[in-house]
Amino acid sequence: MTPDLPADPLASRHTSPVTTSHVTLAHISDPHLPPPPVHWRAALNKRALSLLSWKKHRQYVHLAQTCAALVKDIGRTGVDTILVSGDLTNFGTPDEFAEAARWLEALPAPALVIPGNHDCMVRQPASAGLNQWERWSARQYPYVRLQNGVAIIGVNSGIPTAPFVAYGRVGRRQRERLEALLEQLGKEGLCRVVMIHHPPKRGLVPWRKSLLDHREVAALLRRGGAEIVLHGHSHDATLTHIAGTDIPLLGVASASLTDDRPHRQACWNHLTIRPYEGGWHIDLARHRLDGSVSERASWKRSGRKQAGRTDA
Numbered sequence: 001m002t003p004d005l006p007a008d009p010l011a012s013r014h015t016s017p018v019t020t021s022h023v024t025l026a027h028i029s030d031p032h033l034p035p036p037p038v039h040w041r042a043a044l045n046k047r048a049l050s051l052l053s054w055k056k057h058r059q060y061v062h063l064a065q066t067c068a069a070l071v072k073d074i075g076r077t078g079v080d081t082i083l084v085s086g087d088l089t090n091f092g093t094p095d096e097f098a099e100a101a102r103w104l105e106a107l108p109a110p111a112l113v114i115p116g117n118h119d120c121m122v123r124q125p126a127s128a129g130l131n132q133w134e135r136w137s138a139r140q141y142p143y144v145r146l147q148n149g150v151a152i153i154g155v156n157s158g159i160p161t162a163p164f165v166a167y168g169r170v171g172r173r174q175r176e177r178l179e180a181l182l183e184q185l186g187k188e189g190l191c192r193v194v195m196i197h198h199p200p201k202r203g204l205v206p207w208r209k210s211l212l213d214h215r216e217v218a219a220l221l222r223r224g225g226a227e228i229v230l231h232g233h234s235h236d237a238t239l240t241h242i243a244g245t246d247i248p249l250l251g252v253a254s255a256s257l258t259d260d261r262p263h264r265q266a267c268w269n270h271l272t273i274r275p276y277e278g279g280w281h282i283d284l285a286r287h288r289l290d291g292s293v294s295e296r297a298s299w300k301r302s303g304r305k306q307a308g309r310t311d312a
Contacts, residue, residue: 023150025193026074026109027269029085029232030116030254032062033103036095046121046163050091058090066266067256069289074268075108076291080147082109084136085232085252086116086158086197094128104136111136112145112152116197116233117166117209120158142178144185150273151190153181153226157198157211165208168198168233170217178217182224191273191280191301192226199231201240201249209233218243227280227301230269237263237286239297248299250284267294278302 035054074082088103089096097119104111113136119129126139137143141156155178157168170178178194185192198211200218211217221229221242228248238251253259253267265288272283279302286295 021148022272022274023081023148023191024077024079025150025152025269025271025273026077026079026082027085027195027230027250027252027271028070028074028082028255029197029252030087030235031067031084031103031256032058032090032118032254033067033088033096033100033256034059034064035090035093036099046161049163050118050121054090061258062254062256063258064256066258066289070255070266070268071107073287073289073291077270077287079109079270081152082107082111083152083193083195083230084111084113085195085230086114087118087232087254088113088116089119092119092121092124092129094124094132097129097132101132101135104133112154112195113137114141114154114195114197115156115158117158117161117168120156120160123160141174142181144181146190149190149275151185151192153178153185153192153194155194155196157196166233167208167210167212169212170196171213175213175216175220179220179224182220182226186225191275191282192228193271193273194221194226194229196229196231197233199234199249199251200229201243204236204238204240204251205234215243218245221245221247227273228271228282228299235264237265237267237295239284239295248282248297252286262294265289276300 088100143154145152157170159169200211200214222245226247230250234251235254237253240249242249252269257266259265268287270285274281282299284297285293
């Protein structure tokens with residue numbers, strides 16, 4: 001199997017690179033779970049501004065009951081795996097990481113997670129933060145998890161930033177490892193699902209929230225290939241493509257956000273991936289809280305650098 005992969009908690013479900021079965025994934029992002037109390041010493045940094053924003057506005061629109069309703073709908077579908085593309089926390093405190101770990105444990109299906117900008121708001125020991133999620137991710141990024149011919153690749157774009165900005169960066173080391181993994185996994189005939197917090201495309205978020213190396217990430221995706229890329233961060237339900245390719249780039253609204261605008265209302269992406277001769281068939285159904293479907297799309301992905309077309 002692919003060298004240099006971390007231990008795979010889903011390995012028992014992986015039987016061969018291509019099977020006749022299908023894989024179902026739930027993609028959610030930015031749940032911004034209700035935070036436990038923040039000690040004043042922990043807020044003597046950028047967290048102070050975020051805490052002020054939470055108390056004045058965000059706590060009234062990022063609602064626990066909204067996220068709970070979304071998770072309940074996911075549970076009714078019986079998906080194989082839930083992918084959470086970052087921002088489980090609001091301030092990235094150790095207590096929030098611990099609360100989020102309990103939330104991940106309680107989800108109705110096995111979960112995989114990557115961090116977002118809120119989770120990486122300030123520098124702190126990994127033992128206080130990201131390592132608390134190692135069970136659902138890894139200590140090294142990008143990581144890979146395998147399930148019935150589907151390779152889920154988690155990328156970390158979260159970095160500590162100055163006040164009033166929330167940009168991200170993958171960085172040279174991760175980019176080199178990611179490109180090598182995409183090449184190898186493609187040679188093995190696996191369906192490559194890339195999960196990243198910041199969208200690797202210009203224009204989906206303002207510059208101050210952008211992925212600083214989005215051009216480099218898009219370039220390596222063009223070279224290495226991928227079947228689909230999932231992102232969060234924008235709080236928008238979007239469907240675009242990686243620049244210069246027809247690799248689908250799929251965003252999702254915040255899992256807890258209450259908003260009057262349809263593309264900002266909490267939702268989740270239901271992906272069904274099936275093998276077909278020479279490649280993969282991917283179906284998308286975007287679910288509202290009540291289980292109704294607001295958008296559908298389908299792609300036939302022929303593997304490697306060949307691409308499919310959206311029917312949406």
